Amino acid sequence: MKYKNTQGFDHGQADRIGVLVTNLGTPDAPNRGALKTYLREFLSDPRVVEVPRALWWLILNGVILNIRPSRSAKAYQGVWTDEGSPLLIHTRDQAKALADKLSQQYGEQVVVEFAMRYGNPSISTAIDRLCAQGVRKLLVLPLYPQYCASTTASTFDAVAEDFRQRRWLPELRFINHYHDYPPYIQALGESIKAHWAEHGRAQRLIMSYHGIPKRYLTNGDPYHCECHKTSRLLAEYLGLEKDQYMTTFQSRFGREEWLRPYTDETLKALPDQGVHEVQVVCPGFSADCLETIEEIGEENRDYFLHAGGKRYEYIEALNSQPAHIDALLSLVQQHLNGWTLSEDYDGRKARADAYTYPESNG
Numbered sequence: 088m089k090y091k092n093t094q095g096f097d098h099g100q101a102d103r104i105g106v107l108v109t110n111l112g113t114p115d116a117p118n119r120g121a122l123k124t125y126l127r128e129f130l131s132d133p134r135v136v137e138v139p140r141a142l143w144w145l146i147l148n149g150v151i152l153n154i155r156p157s158r159s160a161k162a163y164q165g166v167w168t169d170e171g172s173p174l175l176i177h178t179r180d181q182a183k184a185l186a187d188k189l190s191q192q193y194g195e196q197v198v199v200e201f202a203m204r205y206g207n208p209s210i211s212t213a214i215d216r217l218c219a220q221g222v223r224k225l226l227v228l229p230l231y232p233q234y235c236a237s238t239t240a241s242t243f244d245a246v247a248e249d250f251r252q253r254r255w256l257p258e259l260r261f262i263n264h265y266h267d268y269p270p271y272i273q274a275l276g277e278s279i280k281a282h283w284a285e286h287g288r289a290q291r292l293i294m295s296y297h298g299i300p301k302r303y304l305t306n307g308d309p310y311h312c313e314c315h316k317t318s319r320l321l322a323e324y325l326g327l328e329k330d331q332y333m334t335t336f337q338s339r340f341g342r343e344e345w346l347r348p349y350t351d352e353t354l355k356a357l358p359d360q361g362v363h364e365v366q367v368v369c370p371g372f373s374a375d376c377l378e379t380i381e382e383i384g385e386e387n388r389d390y391f392l393h394a395g396g397k398r399y400e401y402i403e404a405l406n407s408q409p410a411h412i413d414a415l416l417s418l419v420q421q422h423l424n425g426w427t428l429s430e431d432y433d434g435r436k437a438r439a440d441a442y443t444y445p446e447s448n449g
């Protein structure tokens with residue numbers, strides 16, 4: 088059959104709204120084999136690596152997938168928990184907390200699933216589950232505050248690819264970004280203030296975002312601007328002067344130039360410039376993951392202290408903090424506008440006049 092059919096449909100089924108919460112994805116296990124599978128899927132995405140396909144295929148299969156999986160597996164072993172990968176656990180918990188809030192408000196009318204762009208649970212599996220529960224309107228919330236083609240647009244590609252193979256498409260809404268959304272800035276600001284209340288302030292607040300190749304910016308990707316806007320709004324919220332905070336970019340991959348200034352080089356240089364105390368926050372990561380726990384929490388701490396720094400603190404991602412969930416809730420509510428029927432919700436009535444073909448069972 089060319090198209091995937093909706094499973095479990097019956098005419099008495101209630102029409103529902105689905106919220107699909109997504110993040111990047113993570114390997115199934117912290118070992119070489121799982122890393123190879125994960126990295127192959129991730130790094131084959133042309134939204135992530137914009138290099139001519141034939142050339143990239145040779146580099147990826149000839150070099151990267153032979154070297155990187157073992158190295159990355161070691162790094163993942165250092166952050167892995169009894170429940171699994173931190174990114175997966177946080178995303179699952181965030182979706183659950185959001186689902187609880189939405190069900191308090193809308194009962195069974197709104198259902199939530201979470202998915203990963205690469206790895207499991209896949210976006211297609213989650214859309215299958217939503218459709219089987221009667222979802223006819225779908226809101227996708229990629230947990231990337233700043234729009235980037237490598238992440239946000241790639242998530243859209245995965246939804247579109249699923250839709251290409253599906254018979255009965257739900258109505259679709261897609262949240263592009265929320266880098267300047269006041270409740271998100273407030274949640275970030277309050278989490279930093281709570282850290283200050285407990286530990287005091289350091290000389291400088293470093294706002295570190297995942298990098299991308301500089302070429303993507305010059306080709307028109309708004310990511311760099313959105314990161315800077317988040318930083319400016321956050322600094323305004325906290326009442327910071329220009330010399331009290333910095334925006335930097337981390338997690339470089341490959342040899343070409345990425346967005347500058349680089350987080351690692353900045354931290355290595357700061358002690359010589361008289362900055363011996365820093366606090367680092369990662370406002371582009373909605374959940375702690377390898378890139379924050381290991382790279383910011385450990386690797387960059389070492390660089391800073393070895394360069395003569397005296398005090399280094401990483402301020403955790405918002406994860407499932409109540410203020411974060413509330414910010415996501417209000418973001419979702421804004422995008423559900425015109426869709427929710429909360430008071431007179433009666434999905435059965437909506438389908439009561441459906442005509443049943445005698446020869447079909449659906």
Ligand SMILES: C=CC1=C(C)c2cc3[nH]c(cc4nc(cc5[nH]c(cc1n2)c(C)c5CCC(=O)O)C(CCC(=O)O)=C4C)c(C)c3C=C
Pocket residue numbers: 111112113114130135136155159172174231235237238297298299300310338340371372375376377378
């Ligand atoms: C190869 C190029 C990469 C681009 C471009 C890129 C952009 C990008 N990534 C995130 C968020 C995350 N990336 C994570 C891990 C990760 N990223 C890359 C490469 C690129 N990312 C790799 C190869 C890896 C895997 C880890 C490794 O082998 O070093 C993660 C963490 C995943 C986890 O399991 O914990 C996140 C989150 C953003 C937001 C972004 C562009 C804006």
Ligand SMILES: [Fe+2]
Pocket residue numbers: 297338
């Ligand atoms: Fe990445």
Ligand SMILES: [Fe+2]
Pocket residue numbers: 311312313315
């Ligand atoms: Fe910019």
